[in-house]
Amino acid sequence: MQISQSQKTSWVVLTLVGPLDETGAAELGAVLSPLTKGGAVALDFAGVEYVTSSGFRVLMKACREQLANQGQFVLGQMSEPVRRFFEIAGLGSFFKIVPDLGPVLADKE
């Protein structure tokens, strides 16, 4: 999976392209690990094709760490089929998922 990192106001934004499968999850885990010590992290899912349980495992772990460190962890720009995987996994309310990251990233809080 291609992962590009950028900064927008106080947010670190990771733009993901490709499947969040076994291989993608390992790559994302490595990028996320130094970023979940607090602060604000947003994941742009527009380019994600599907998510397997390996992907969910990495996301759940990162989200837990972030919240434990009083940080923020937001997912956005998800296609309807990808959103459906989150619903089937019963994780629709586990994560903060927004349709549009724009307003979130504009916030300075």
Next chain:
Amino acid sequence: MNPRTFRLKSGRHEVAGLARWADQFAAEIGLVAPVRGELQVVLEEVALNIITHGYGEAGGANEISVTLDSDERFITIIVEDEARAFDPTSRVEVDVSLPPEQRPIGGLGVHLVKNLVESMHYKREGTRNILILRLNRDRLRADQVVNGT
């Protein structure tokens, strides 16, 4: 079309090859992107389940065979291995109603498969585990099944 078979060794890094092969199959039969994603998730979860729970760490030389076939309505997936008897259909259900802070991390693989496929059958024949799954090619119908629960 004629069924196609792919064989992979029992190692976590082997699932990438399975995904590439399945993408080719999906392109050949003109599968729409959302169902291609579902097929990929099902294949990875089933293969990883055999690699981690079936063959286990010592499984490197062992093989898993995956056969894909398709008609107008369904993709049929047949997965065979020679690991110890392991019936994924009997795995305990994941409790998706738990509040976020109580959800265990992991264990979602079989849950995803069960909820994505139309049917899932397991049988043990001699030394072989055989898992037969059917995935609906019709996205709308699959959605009705999910929304109906």
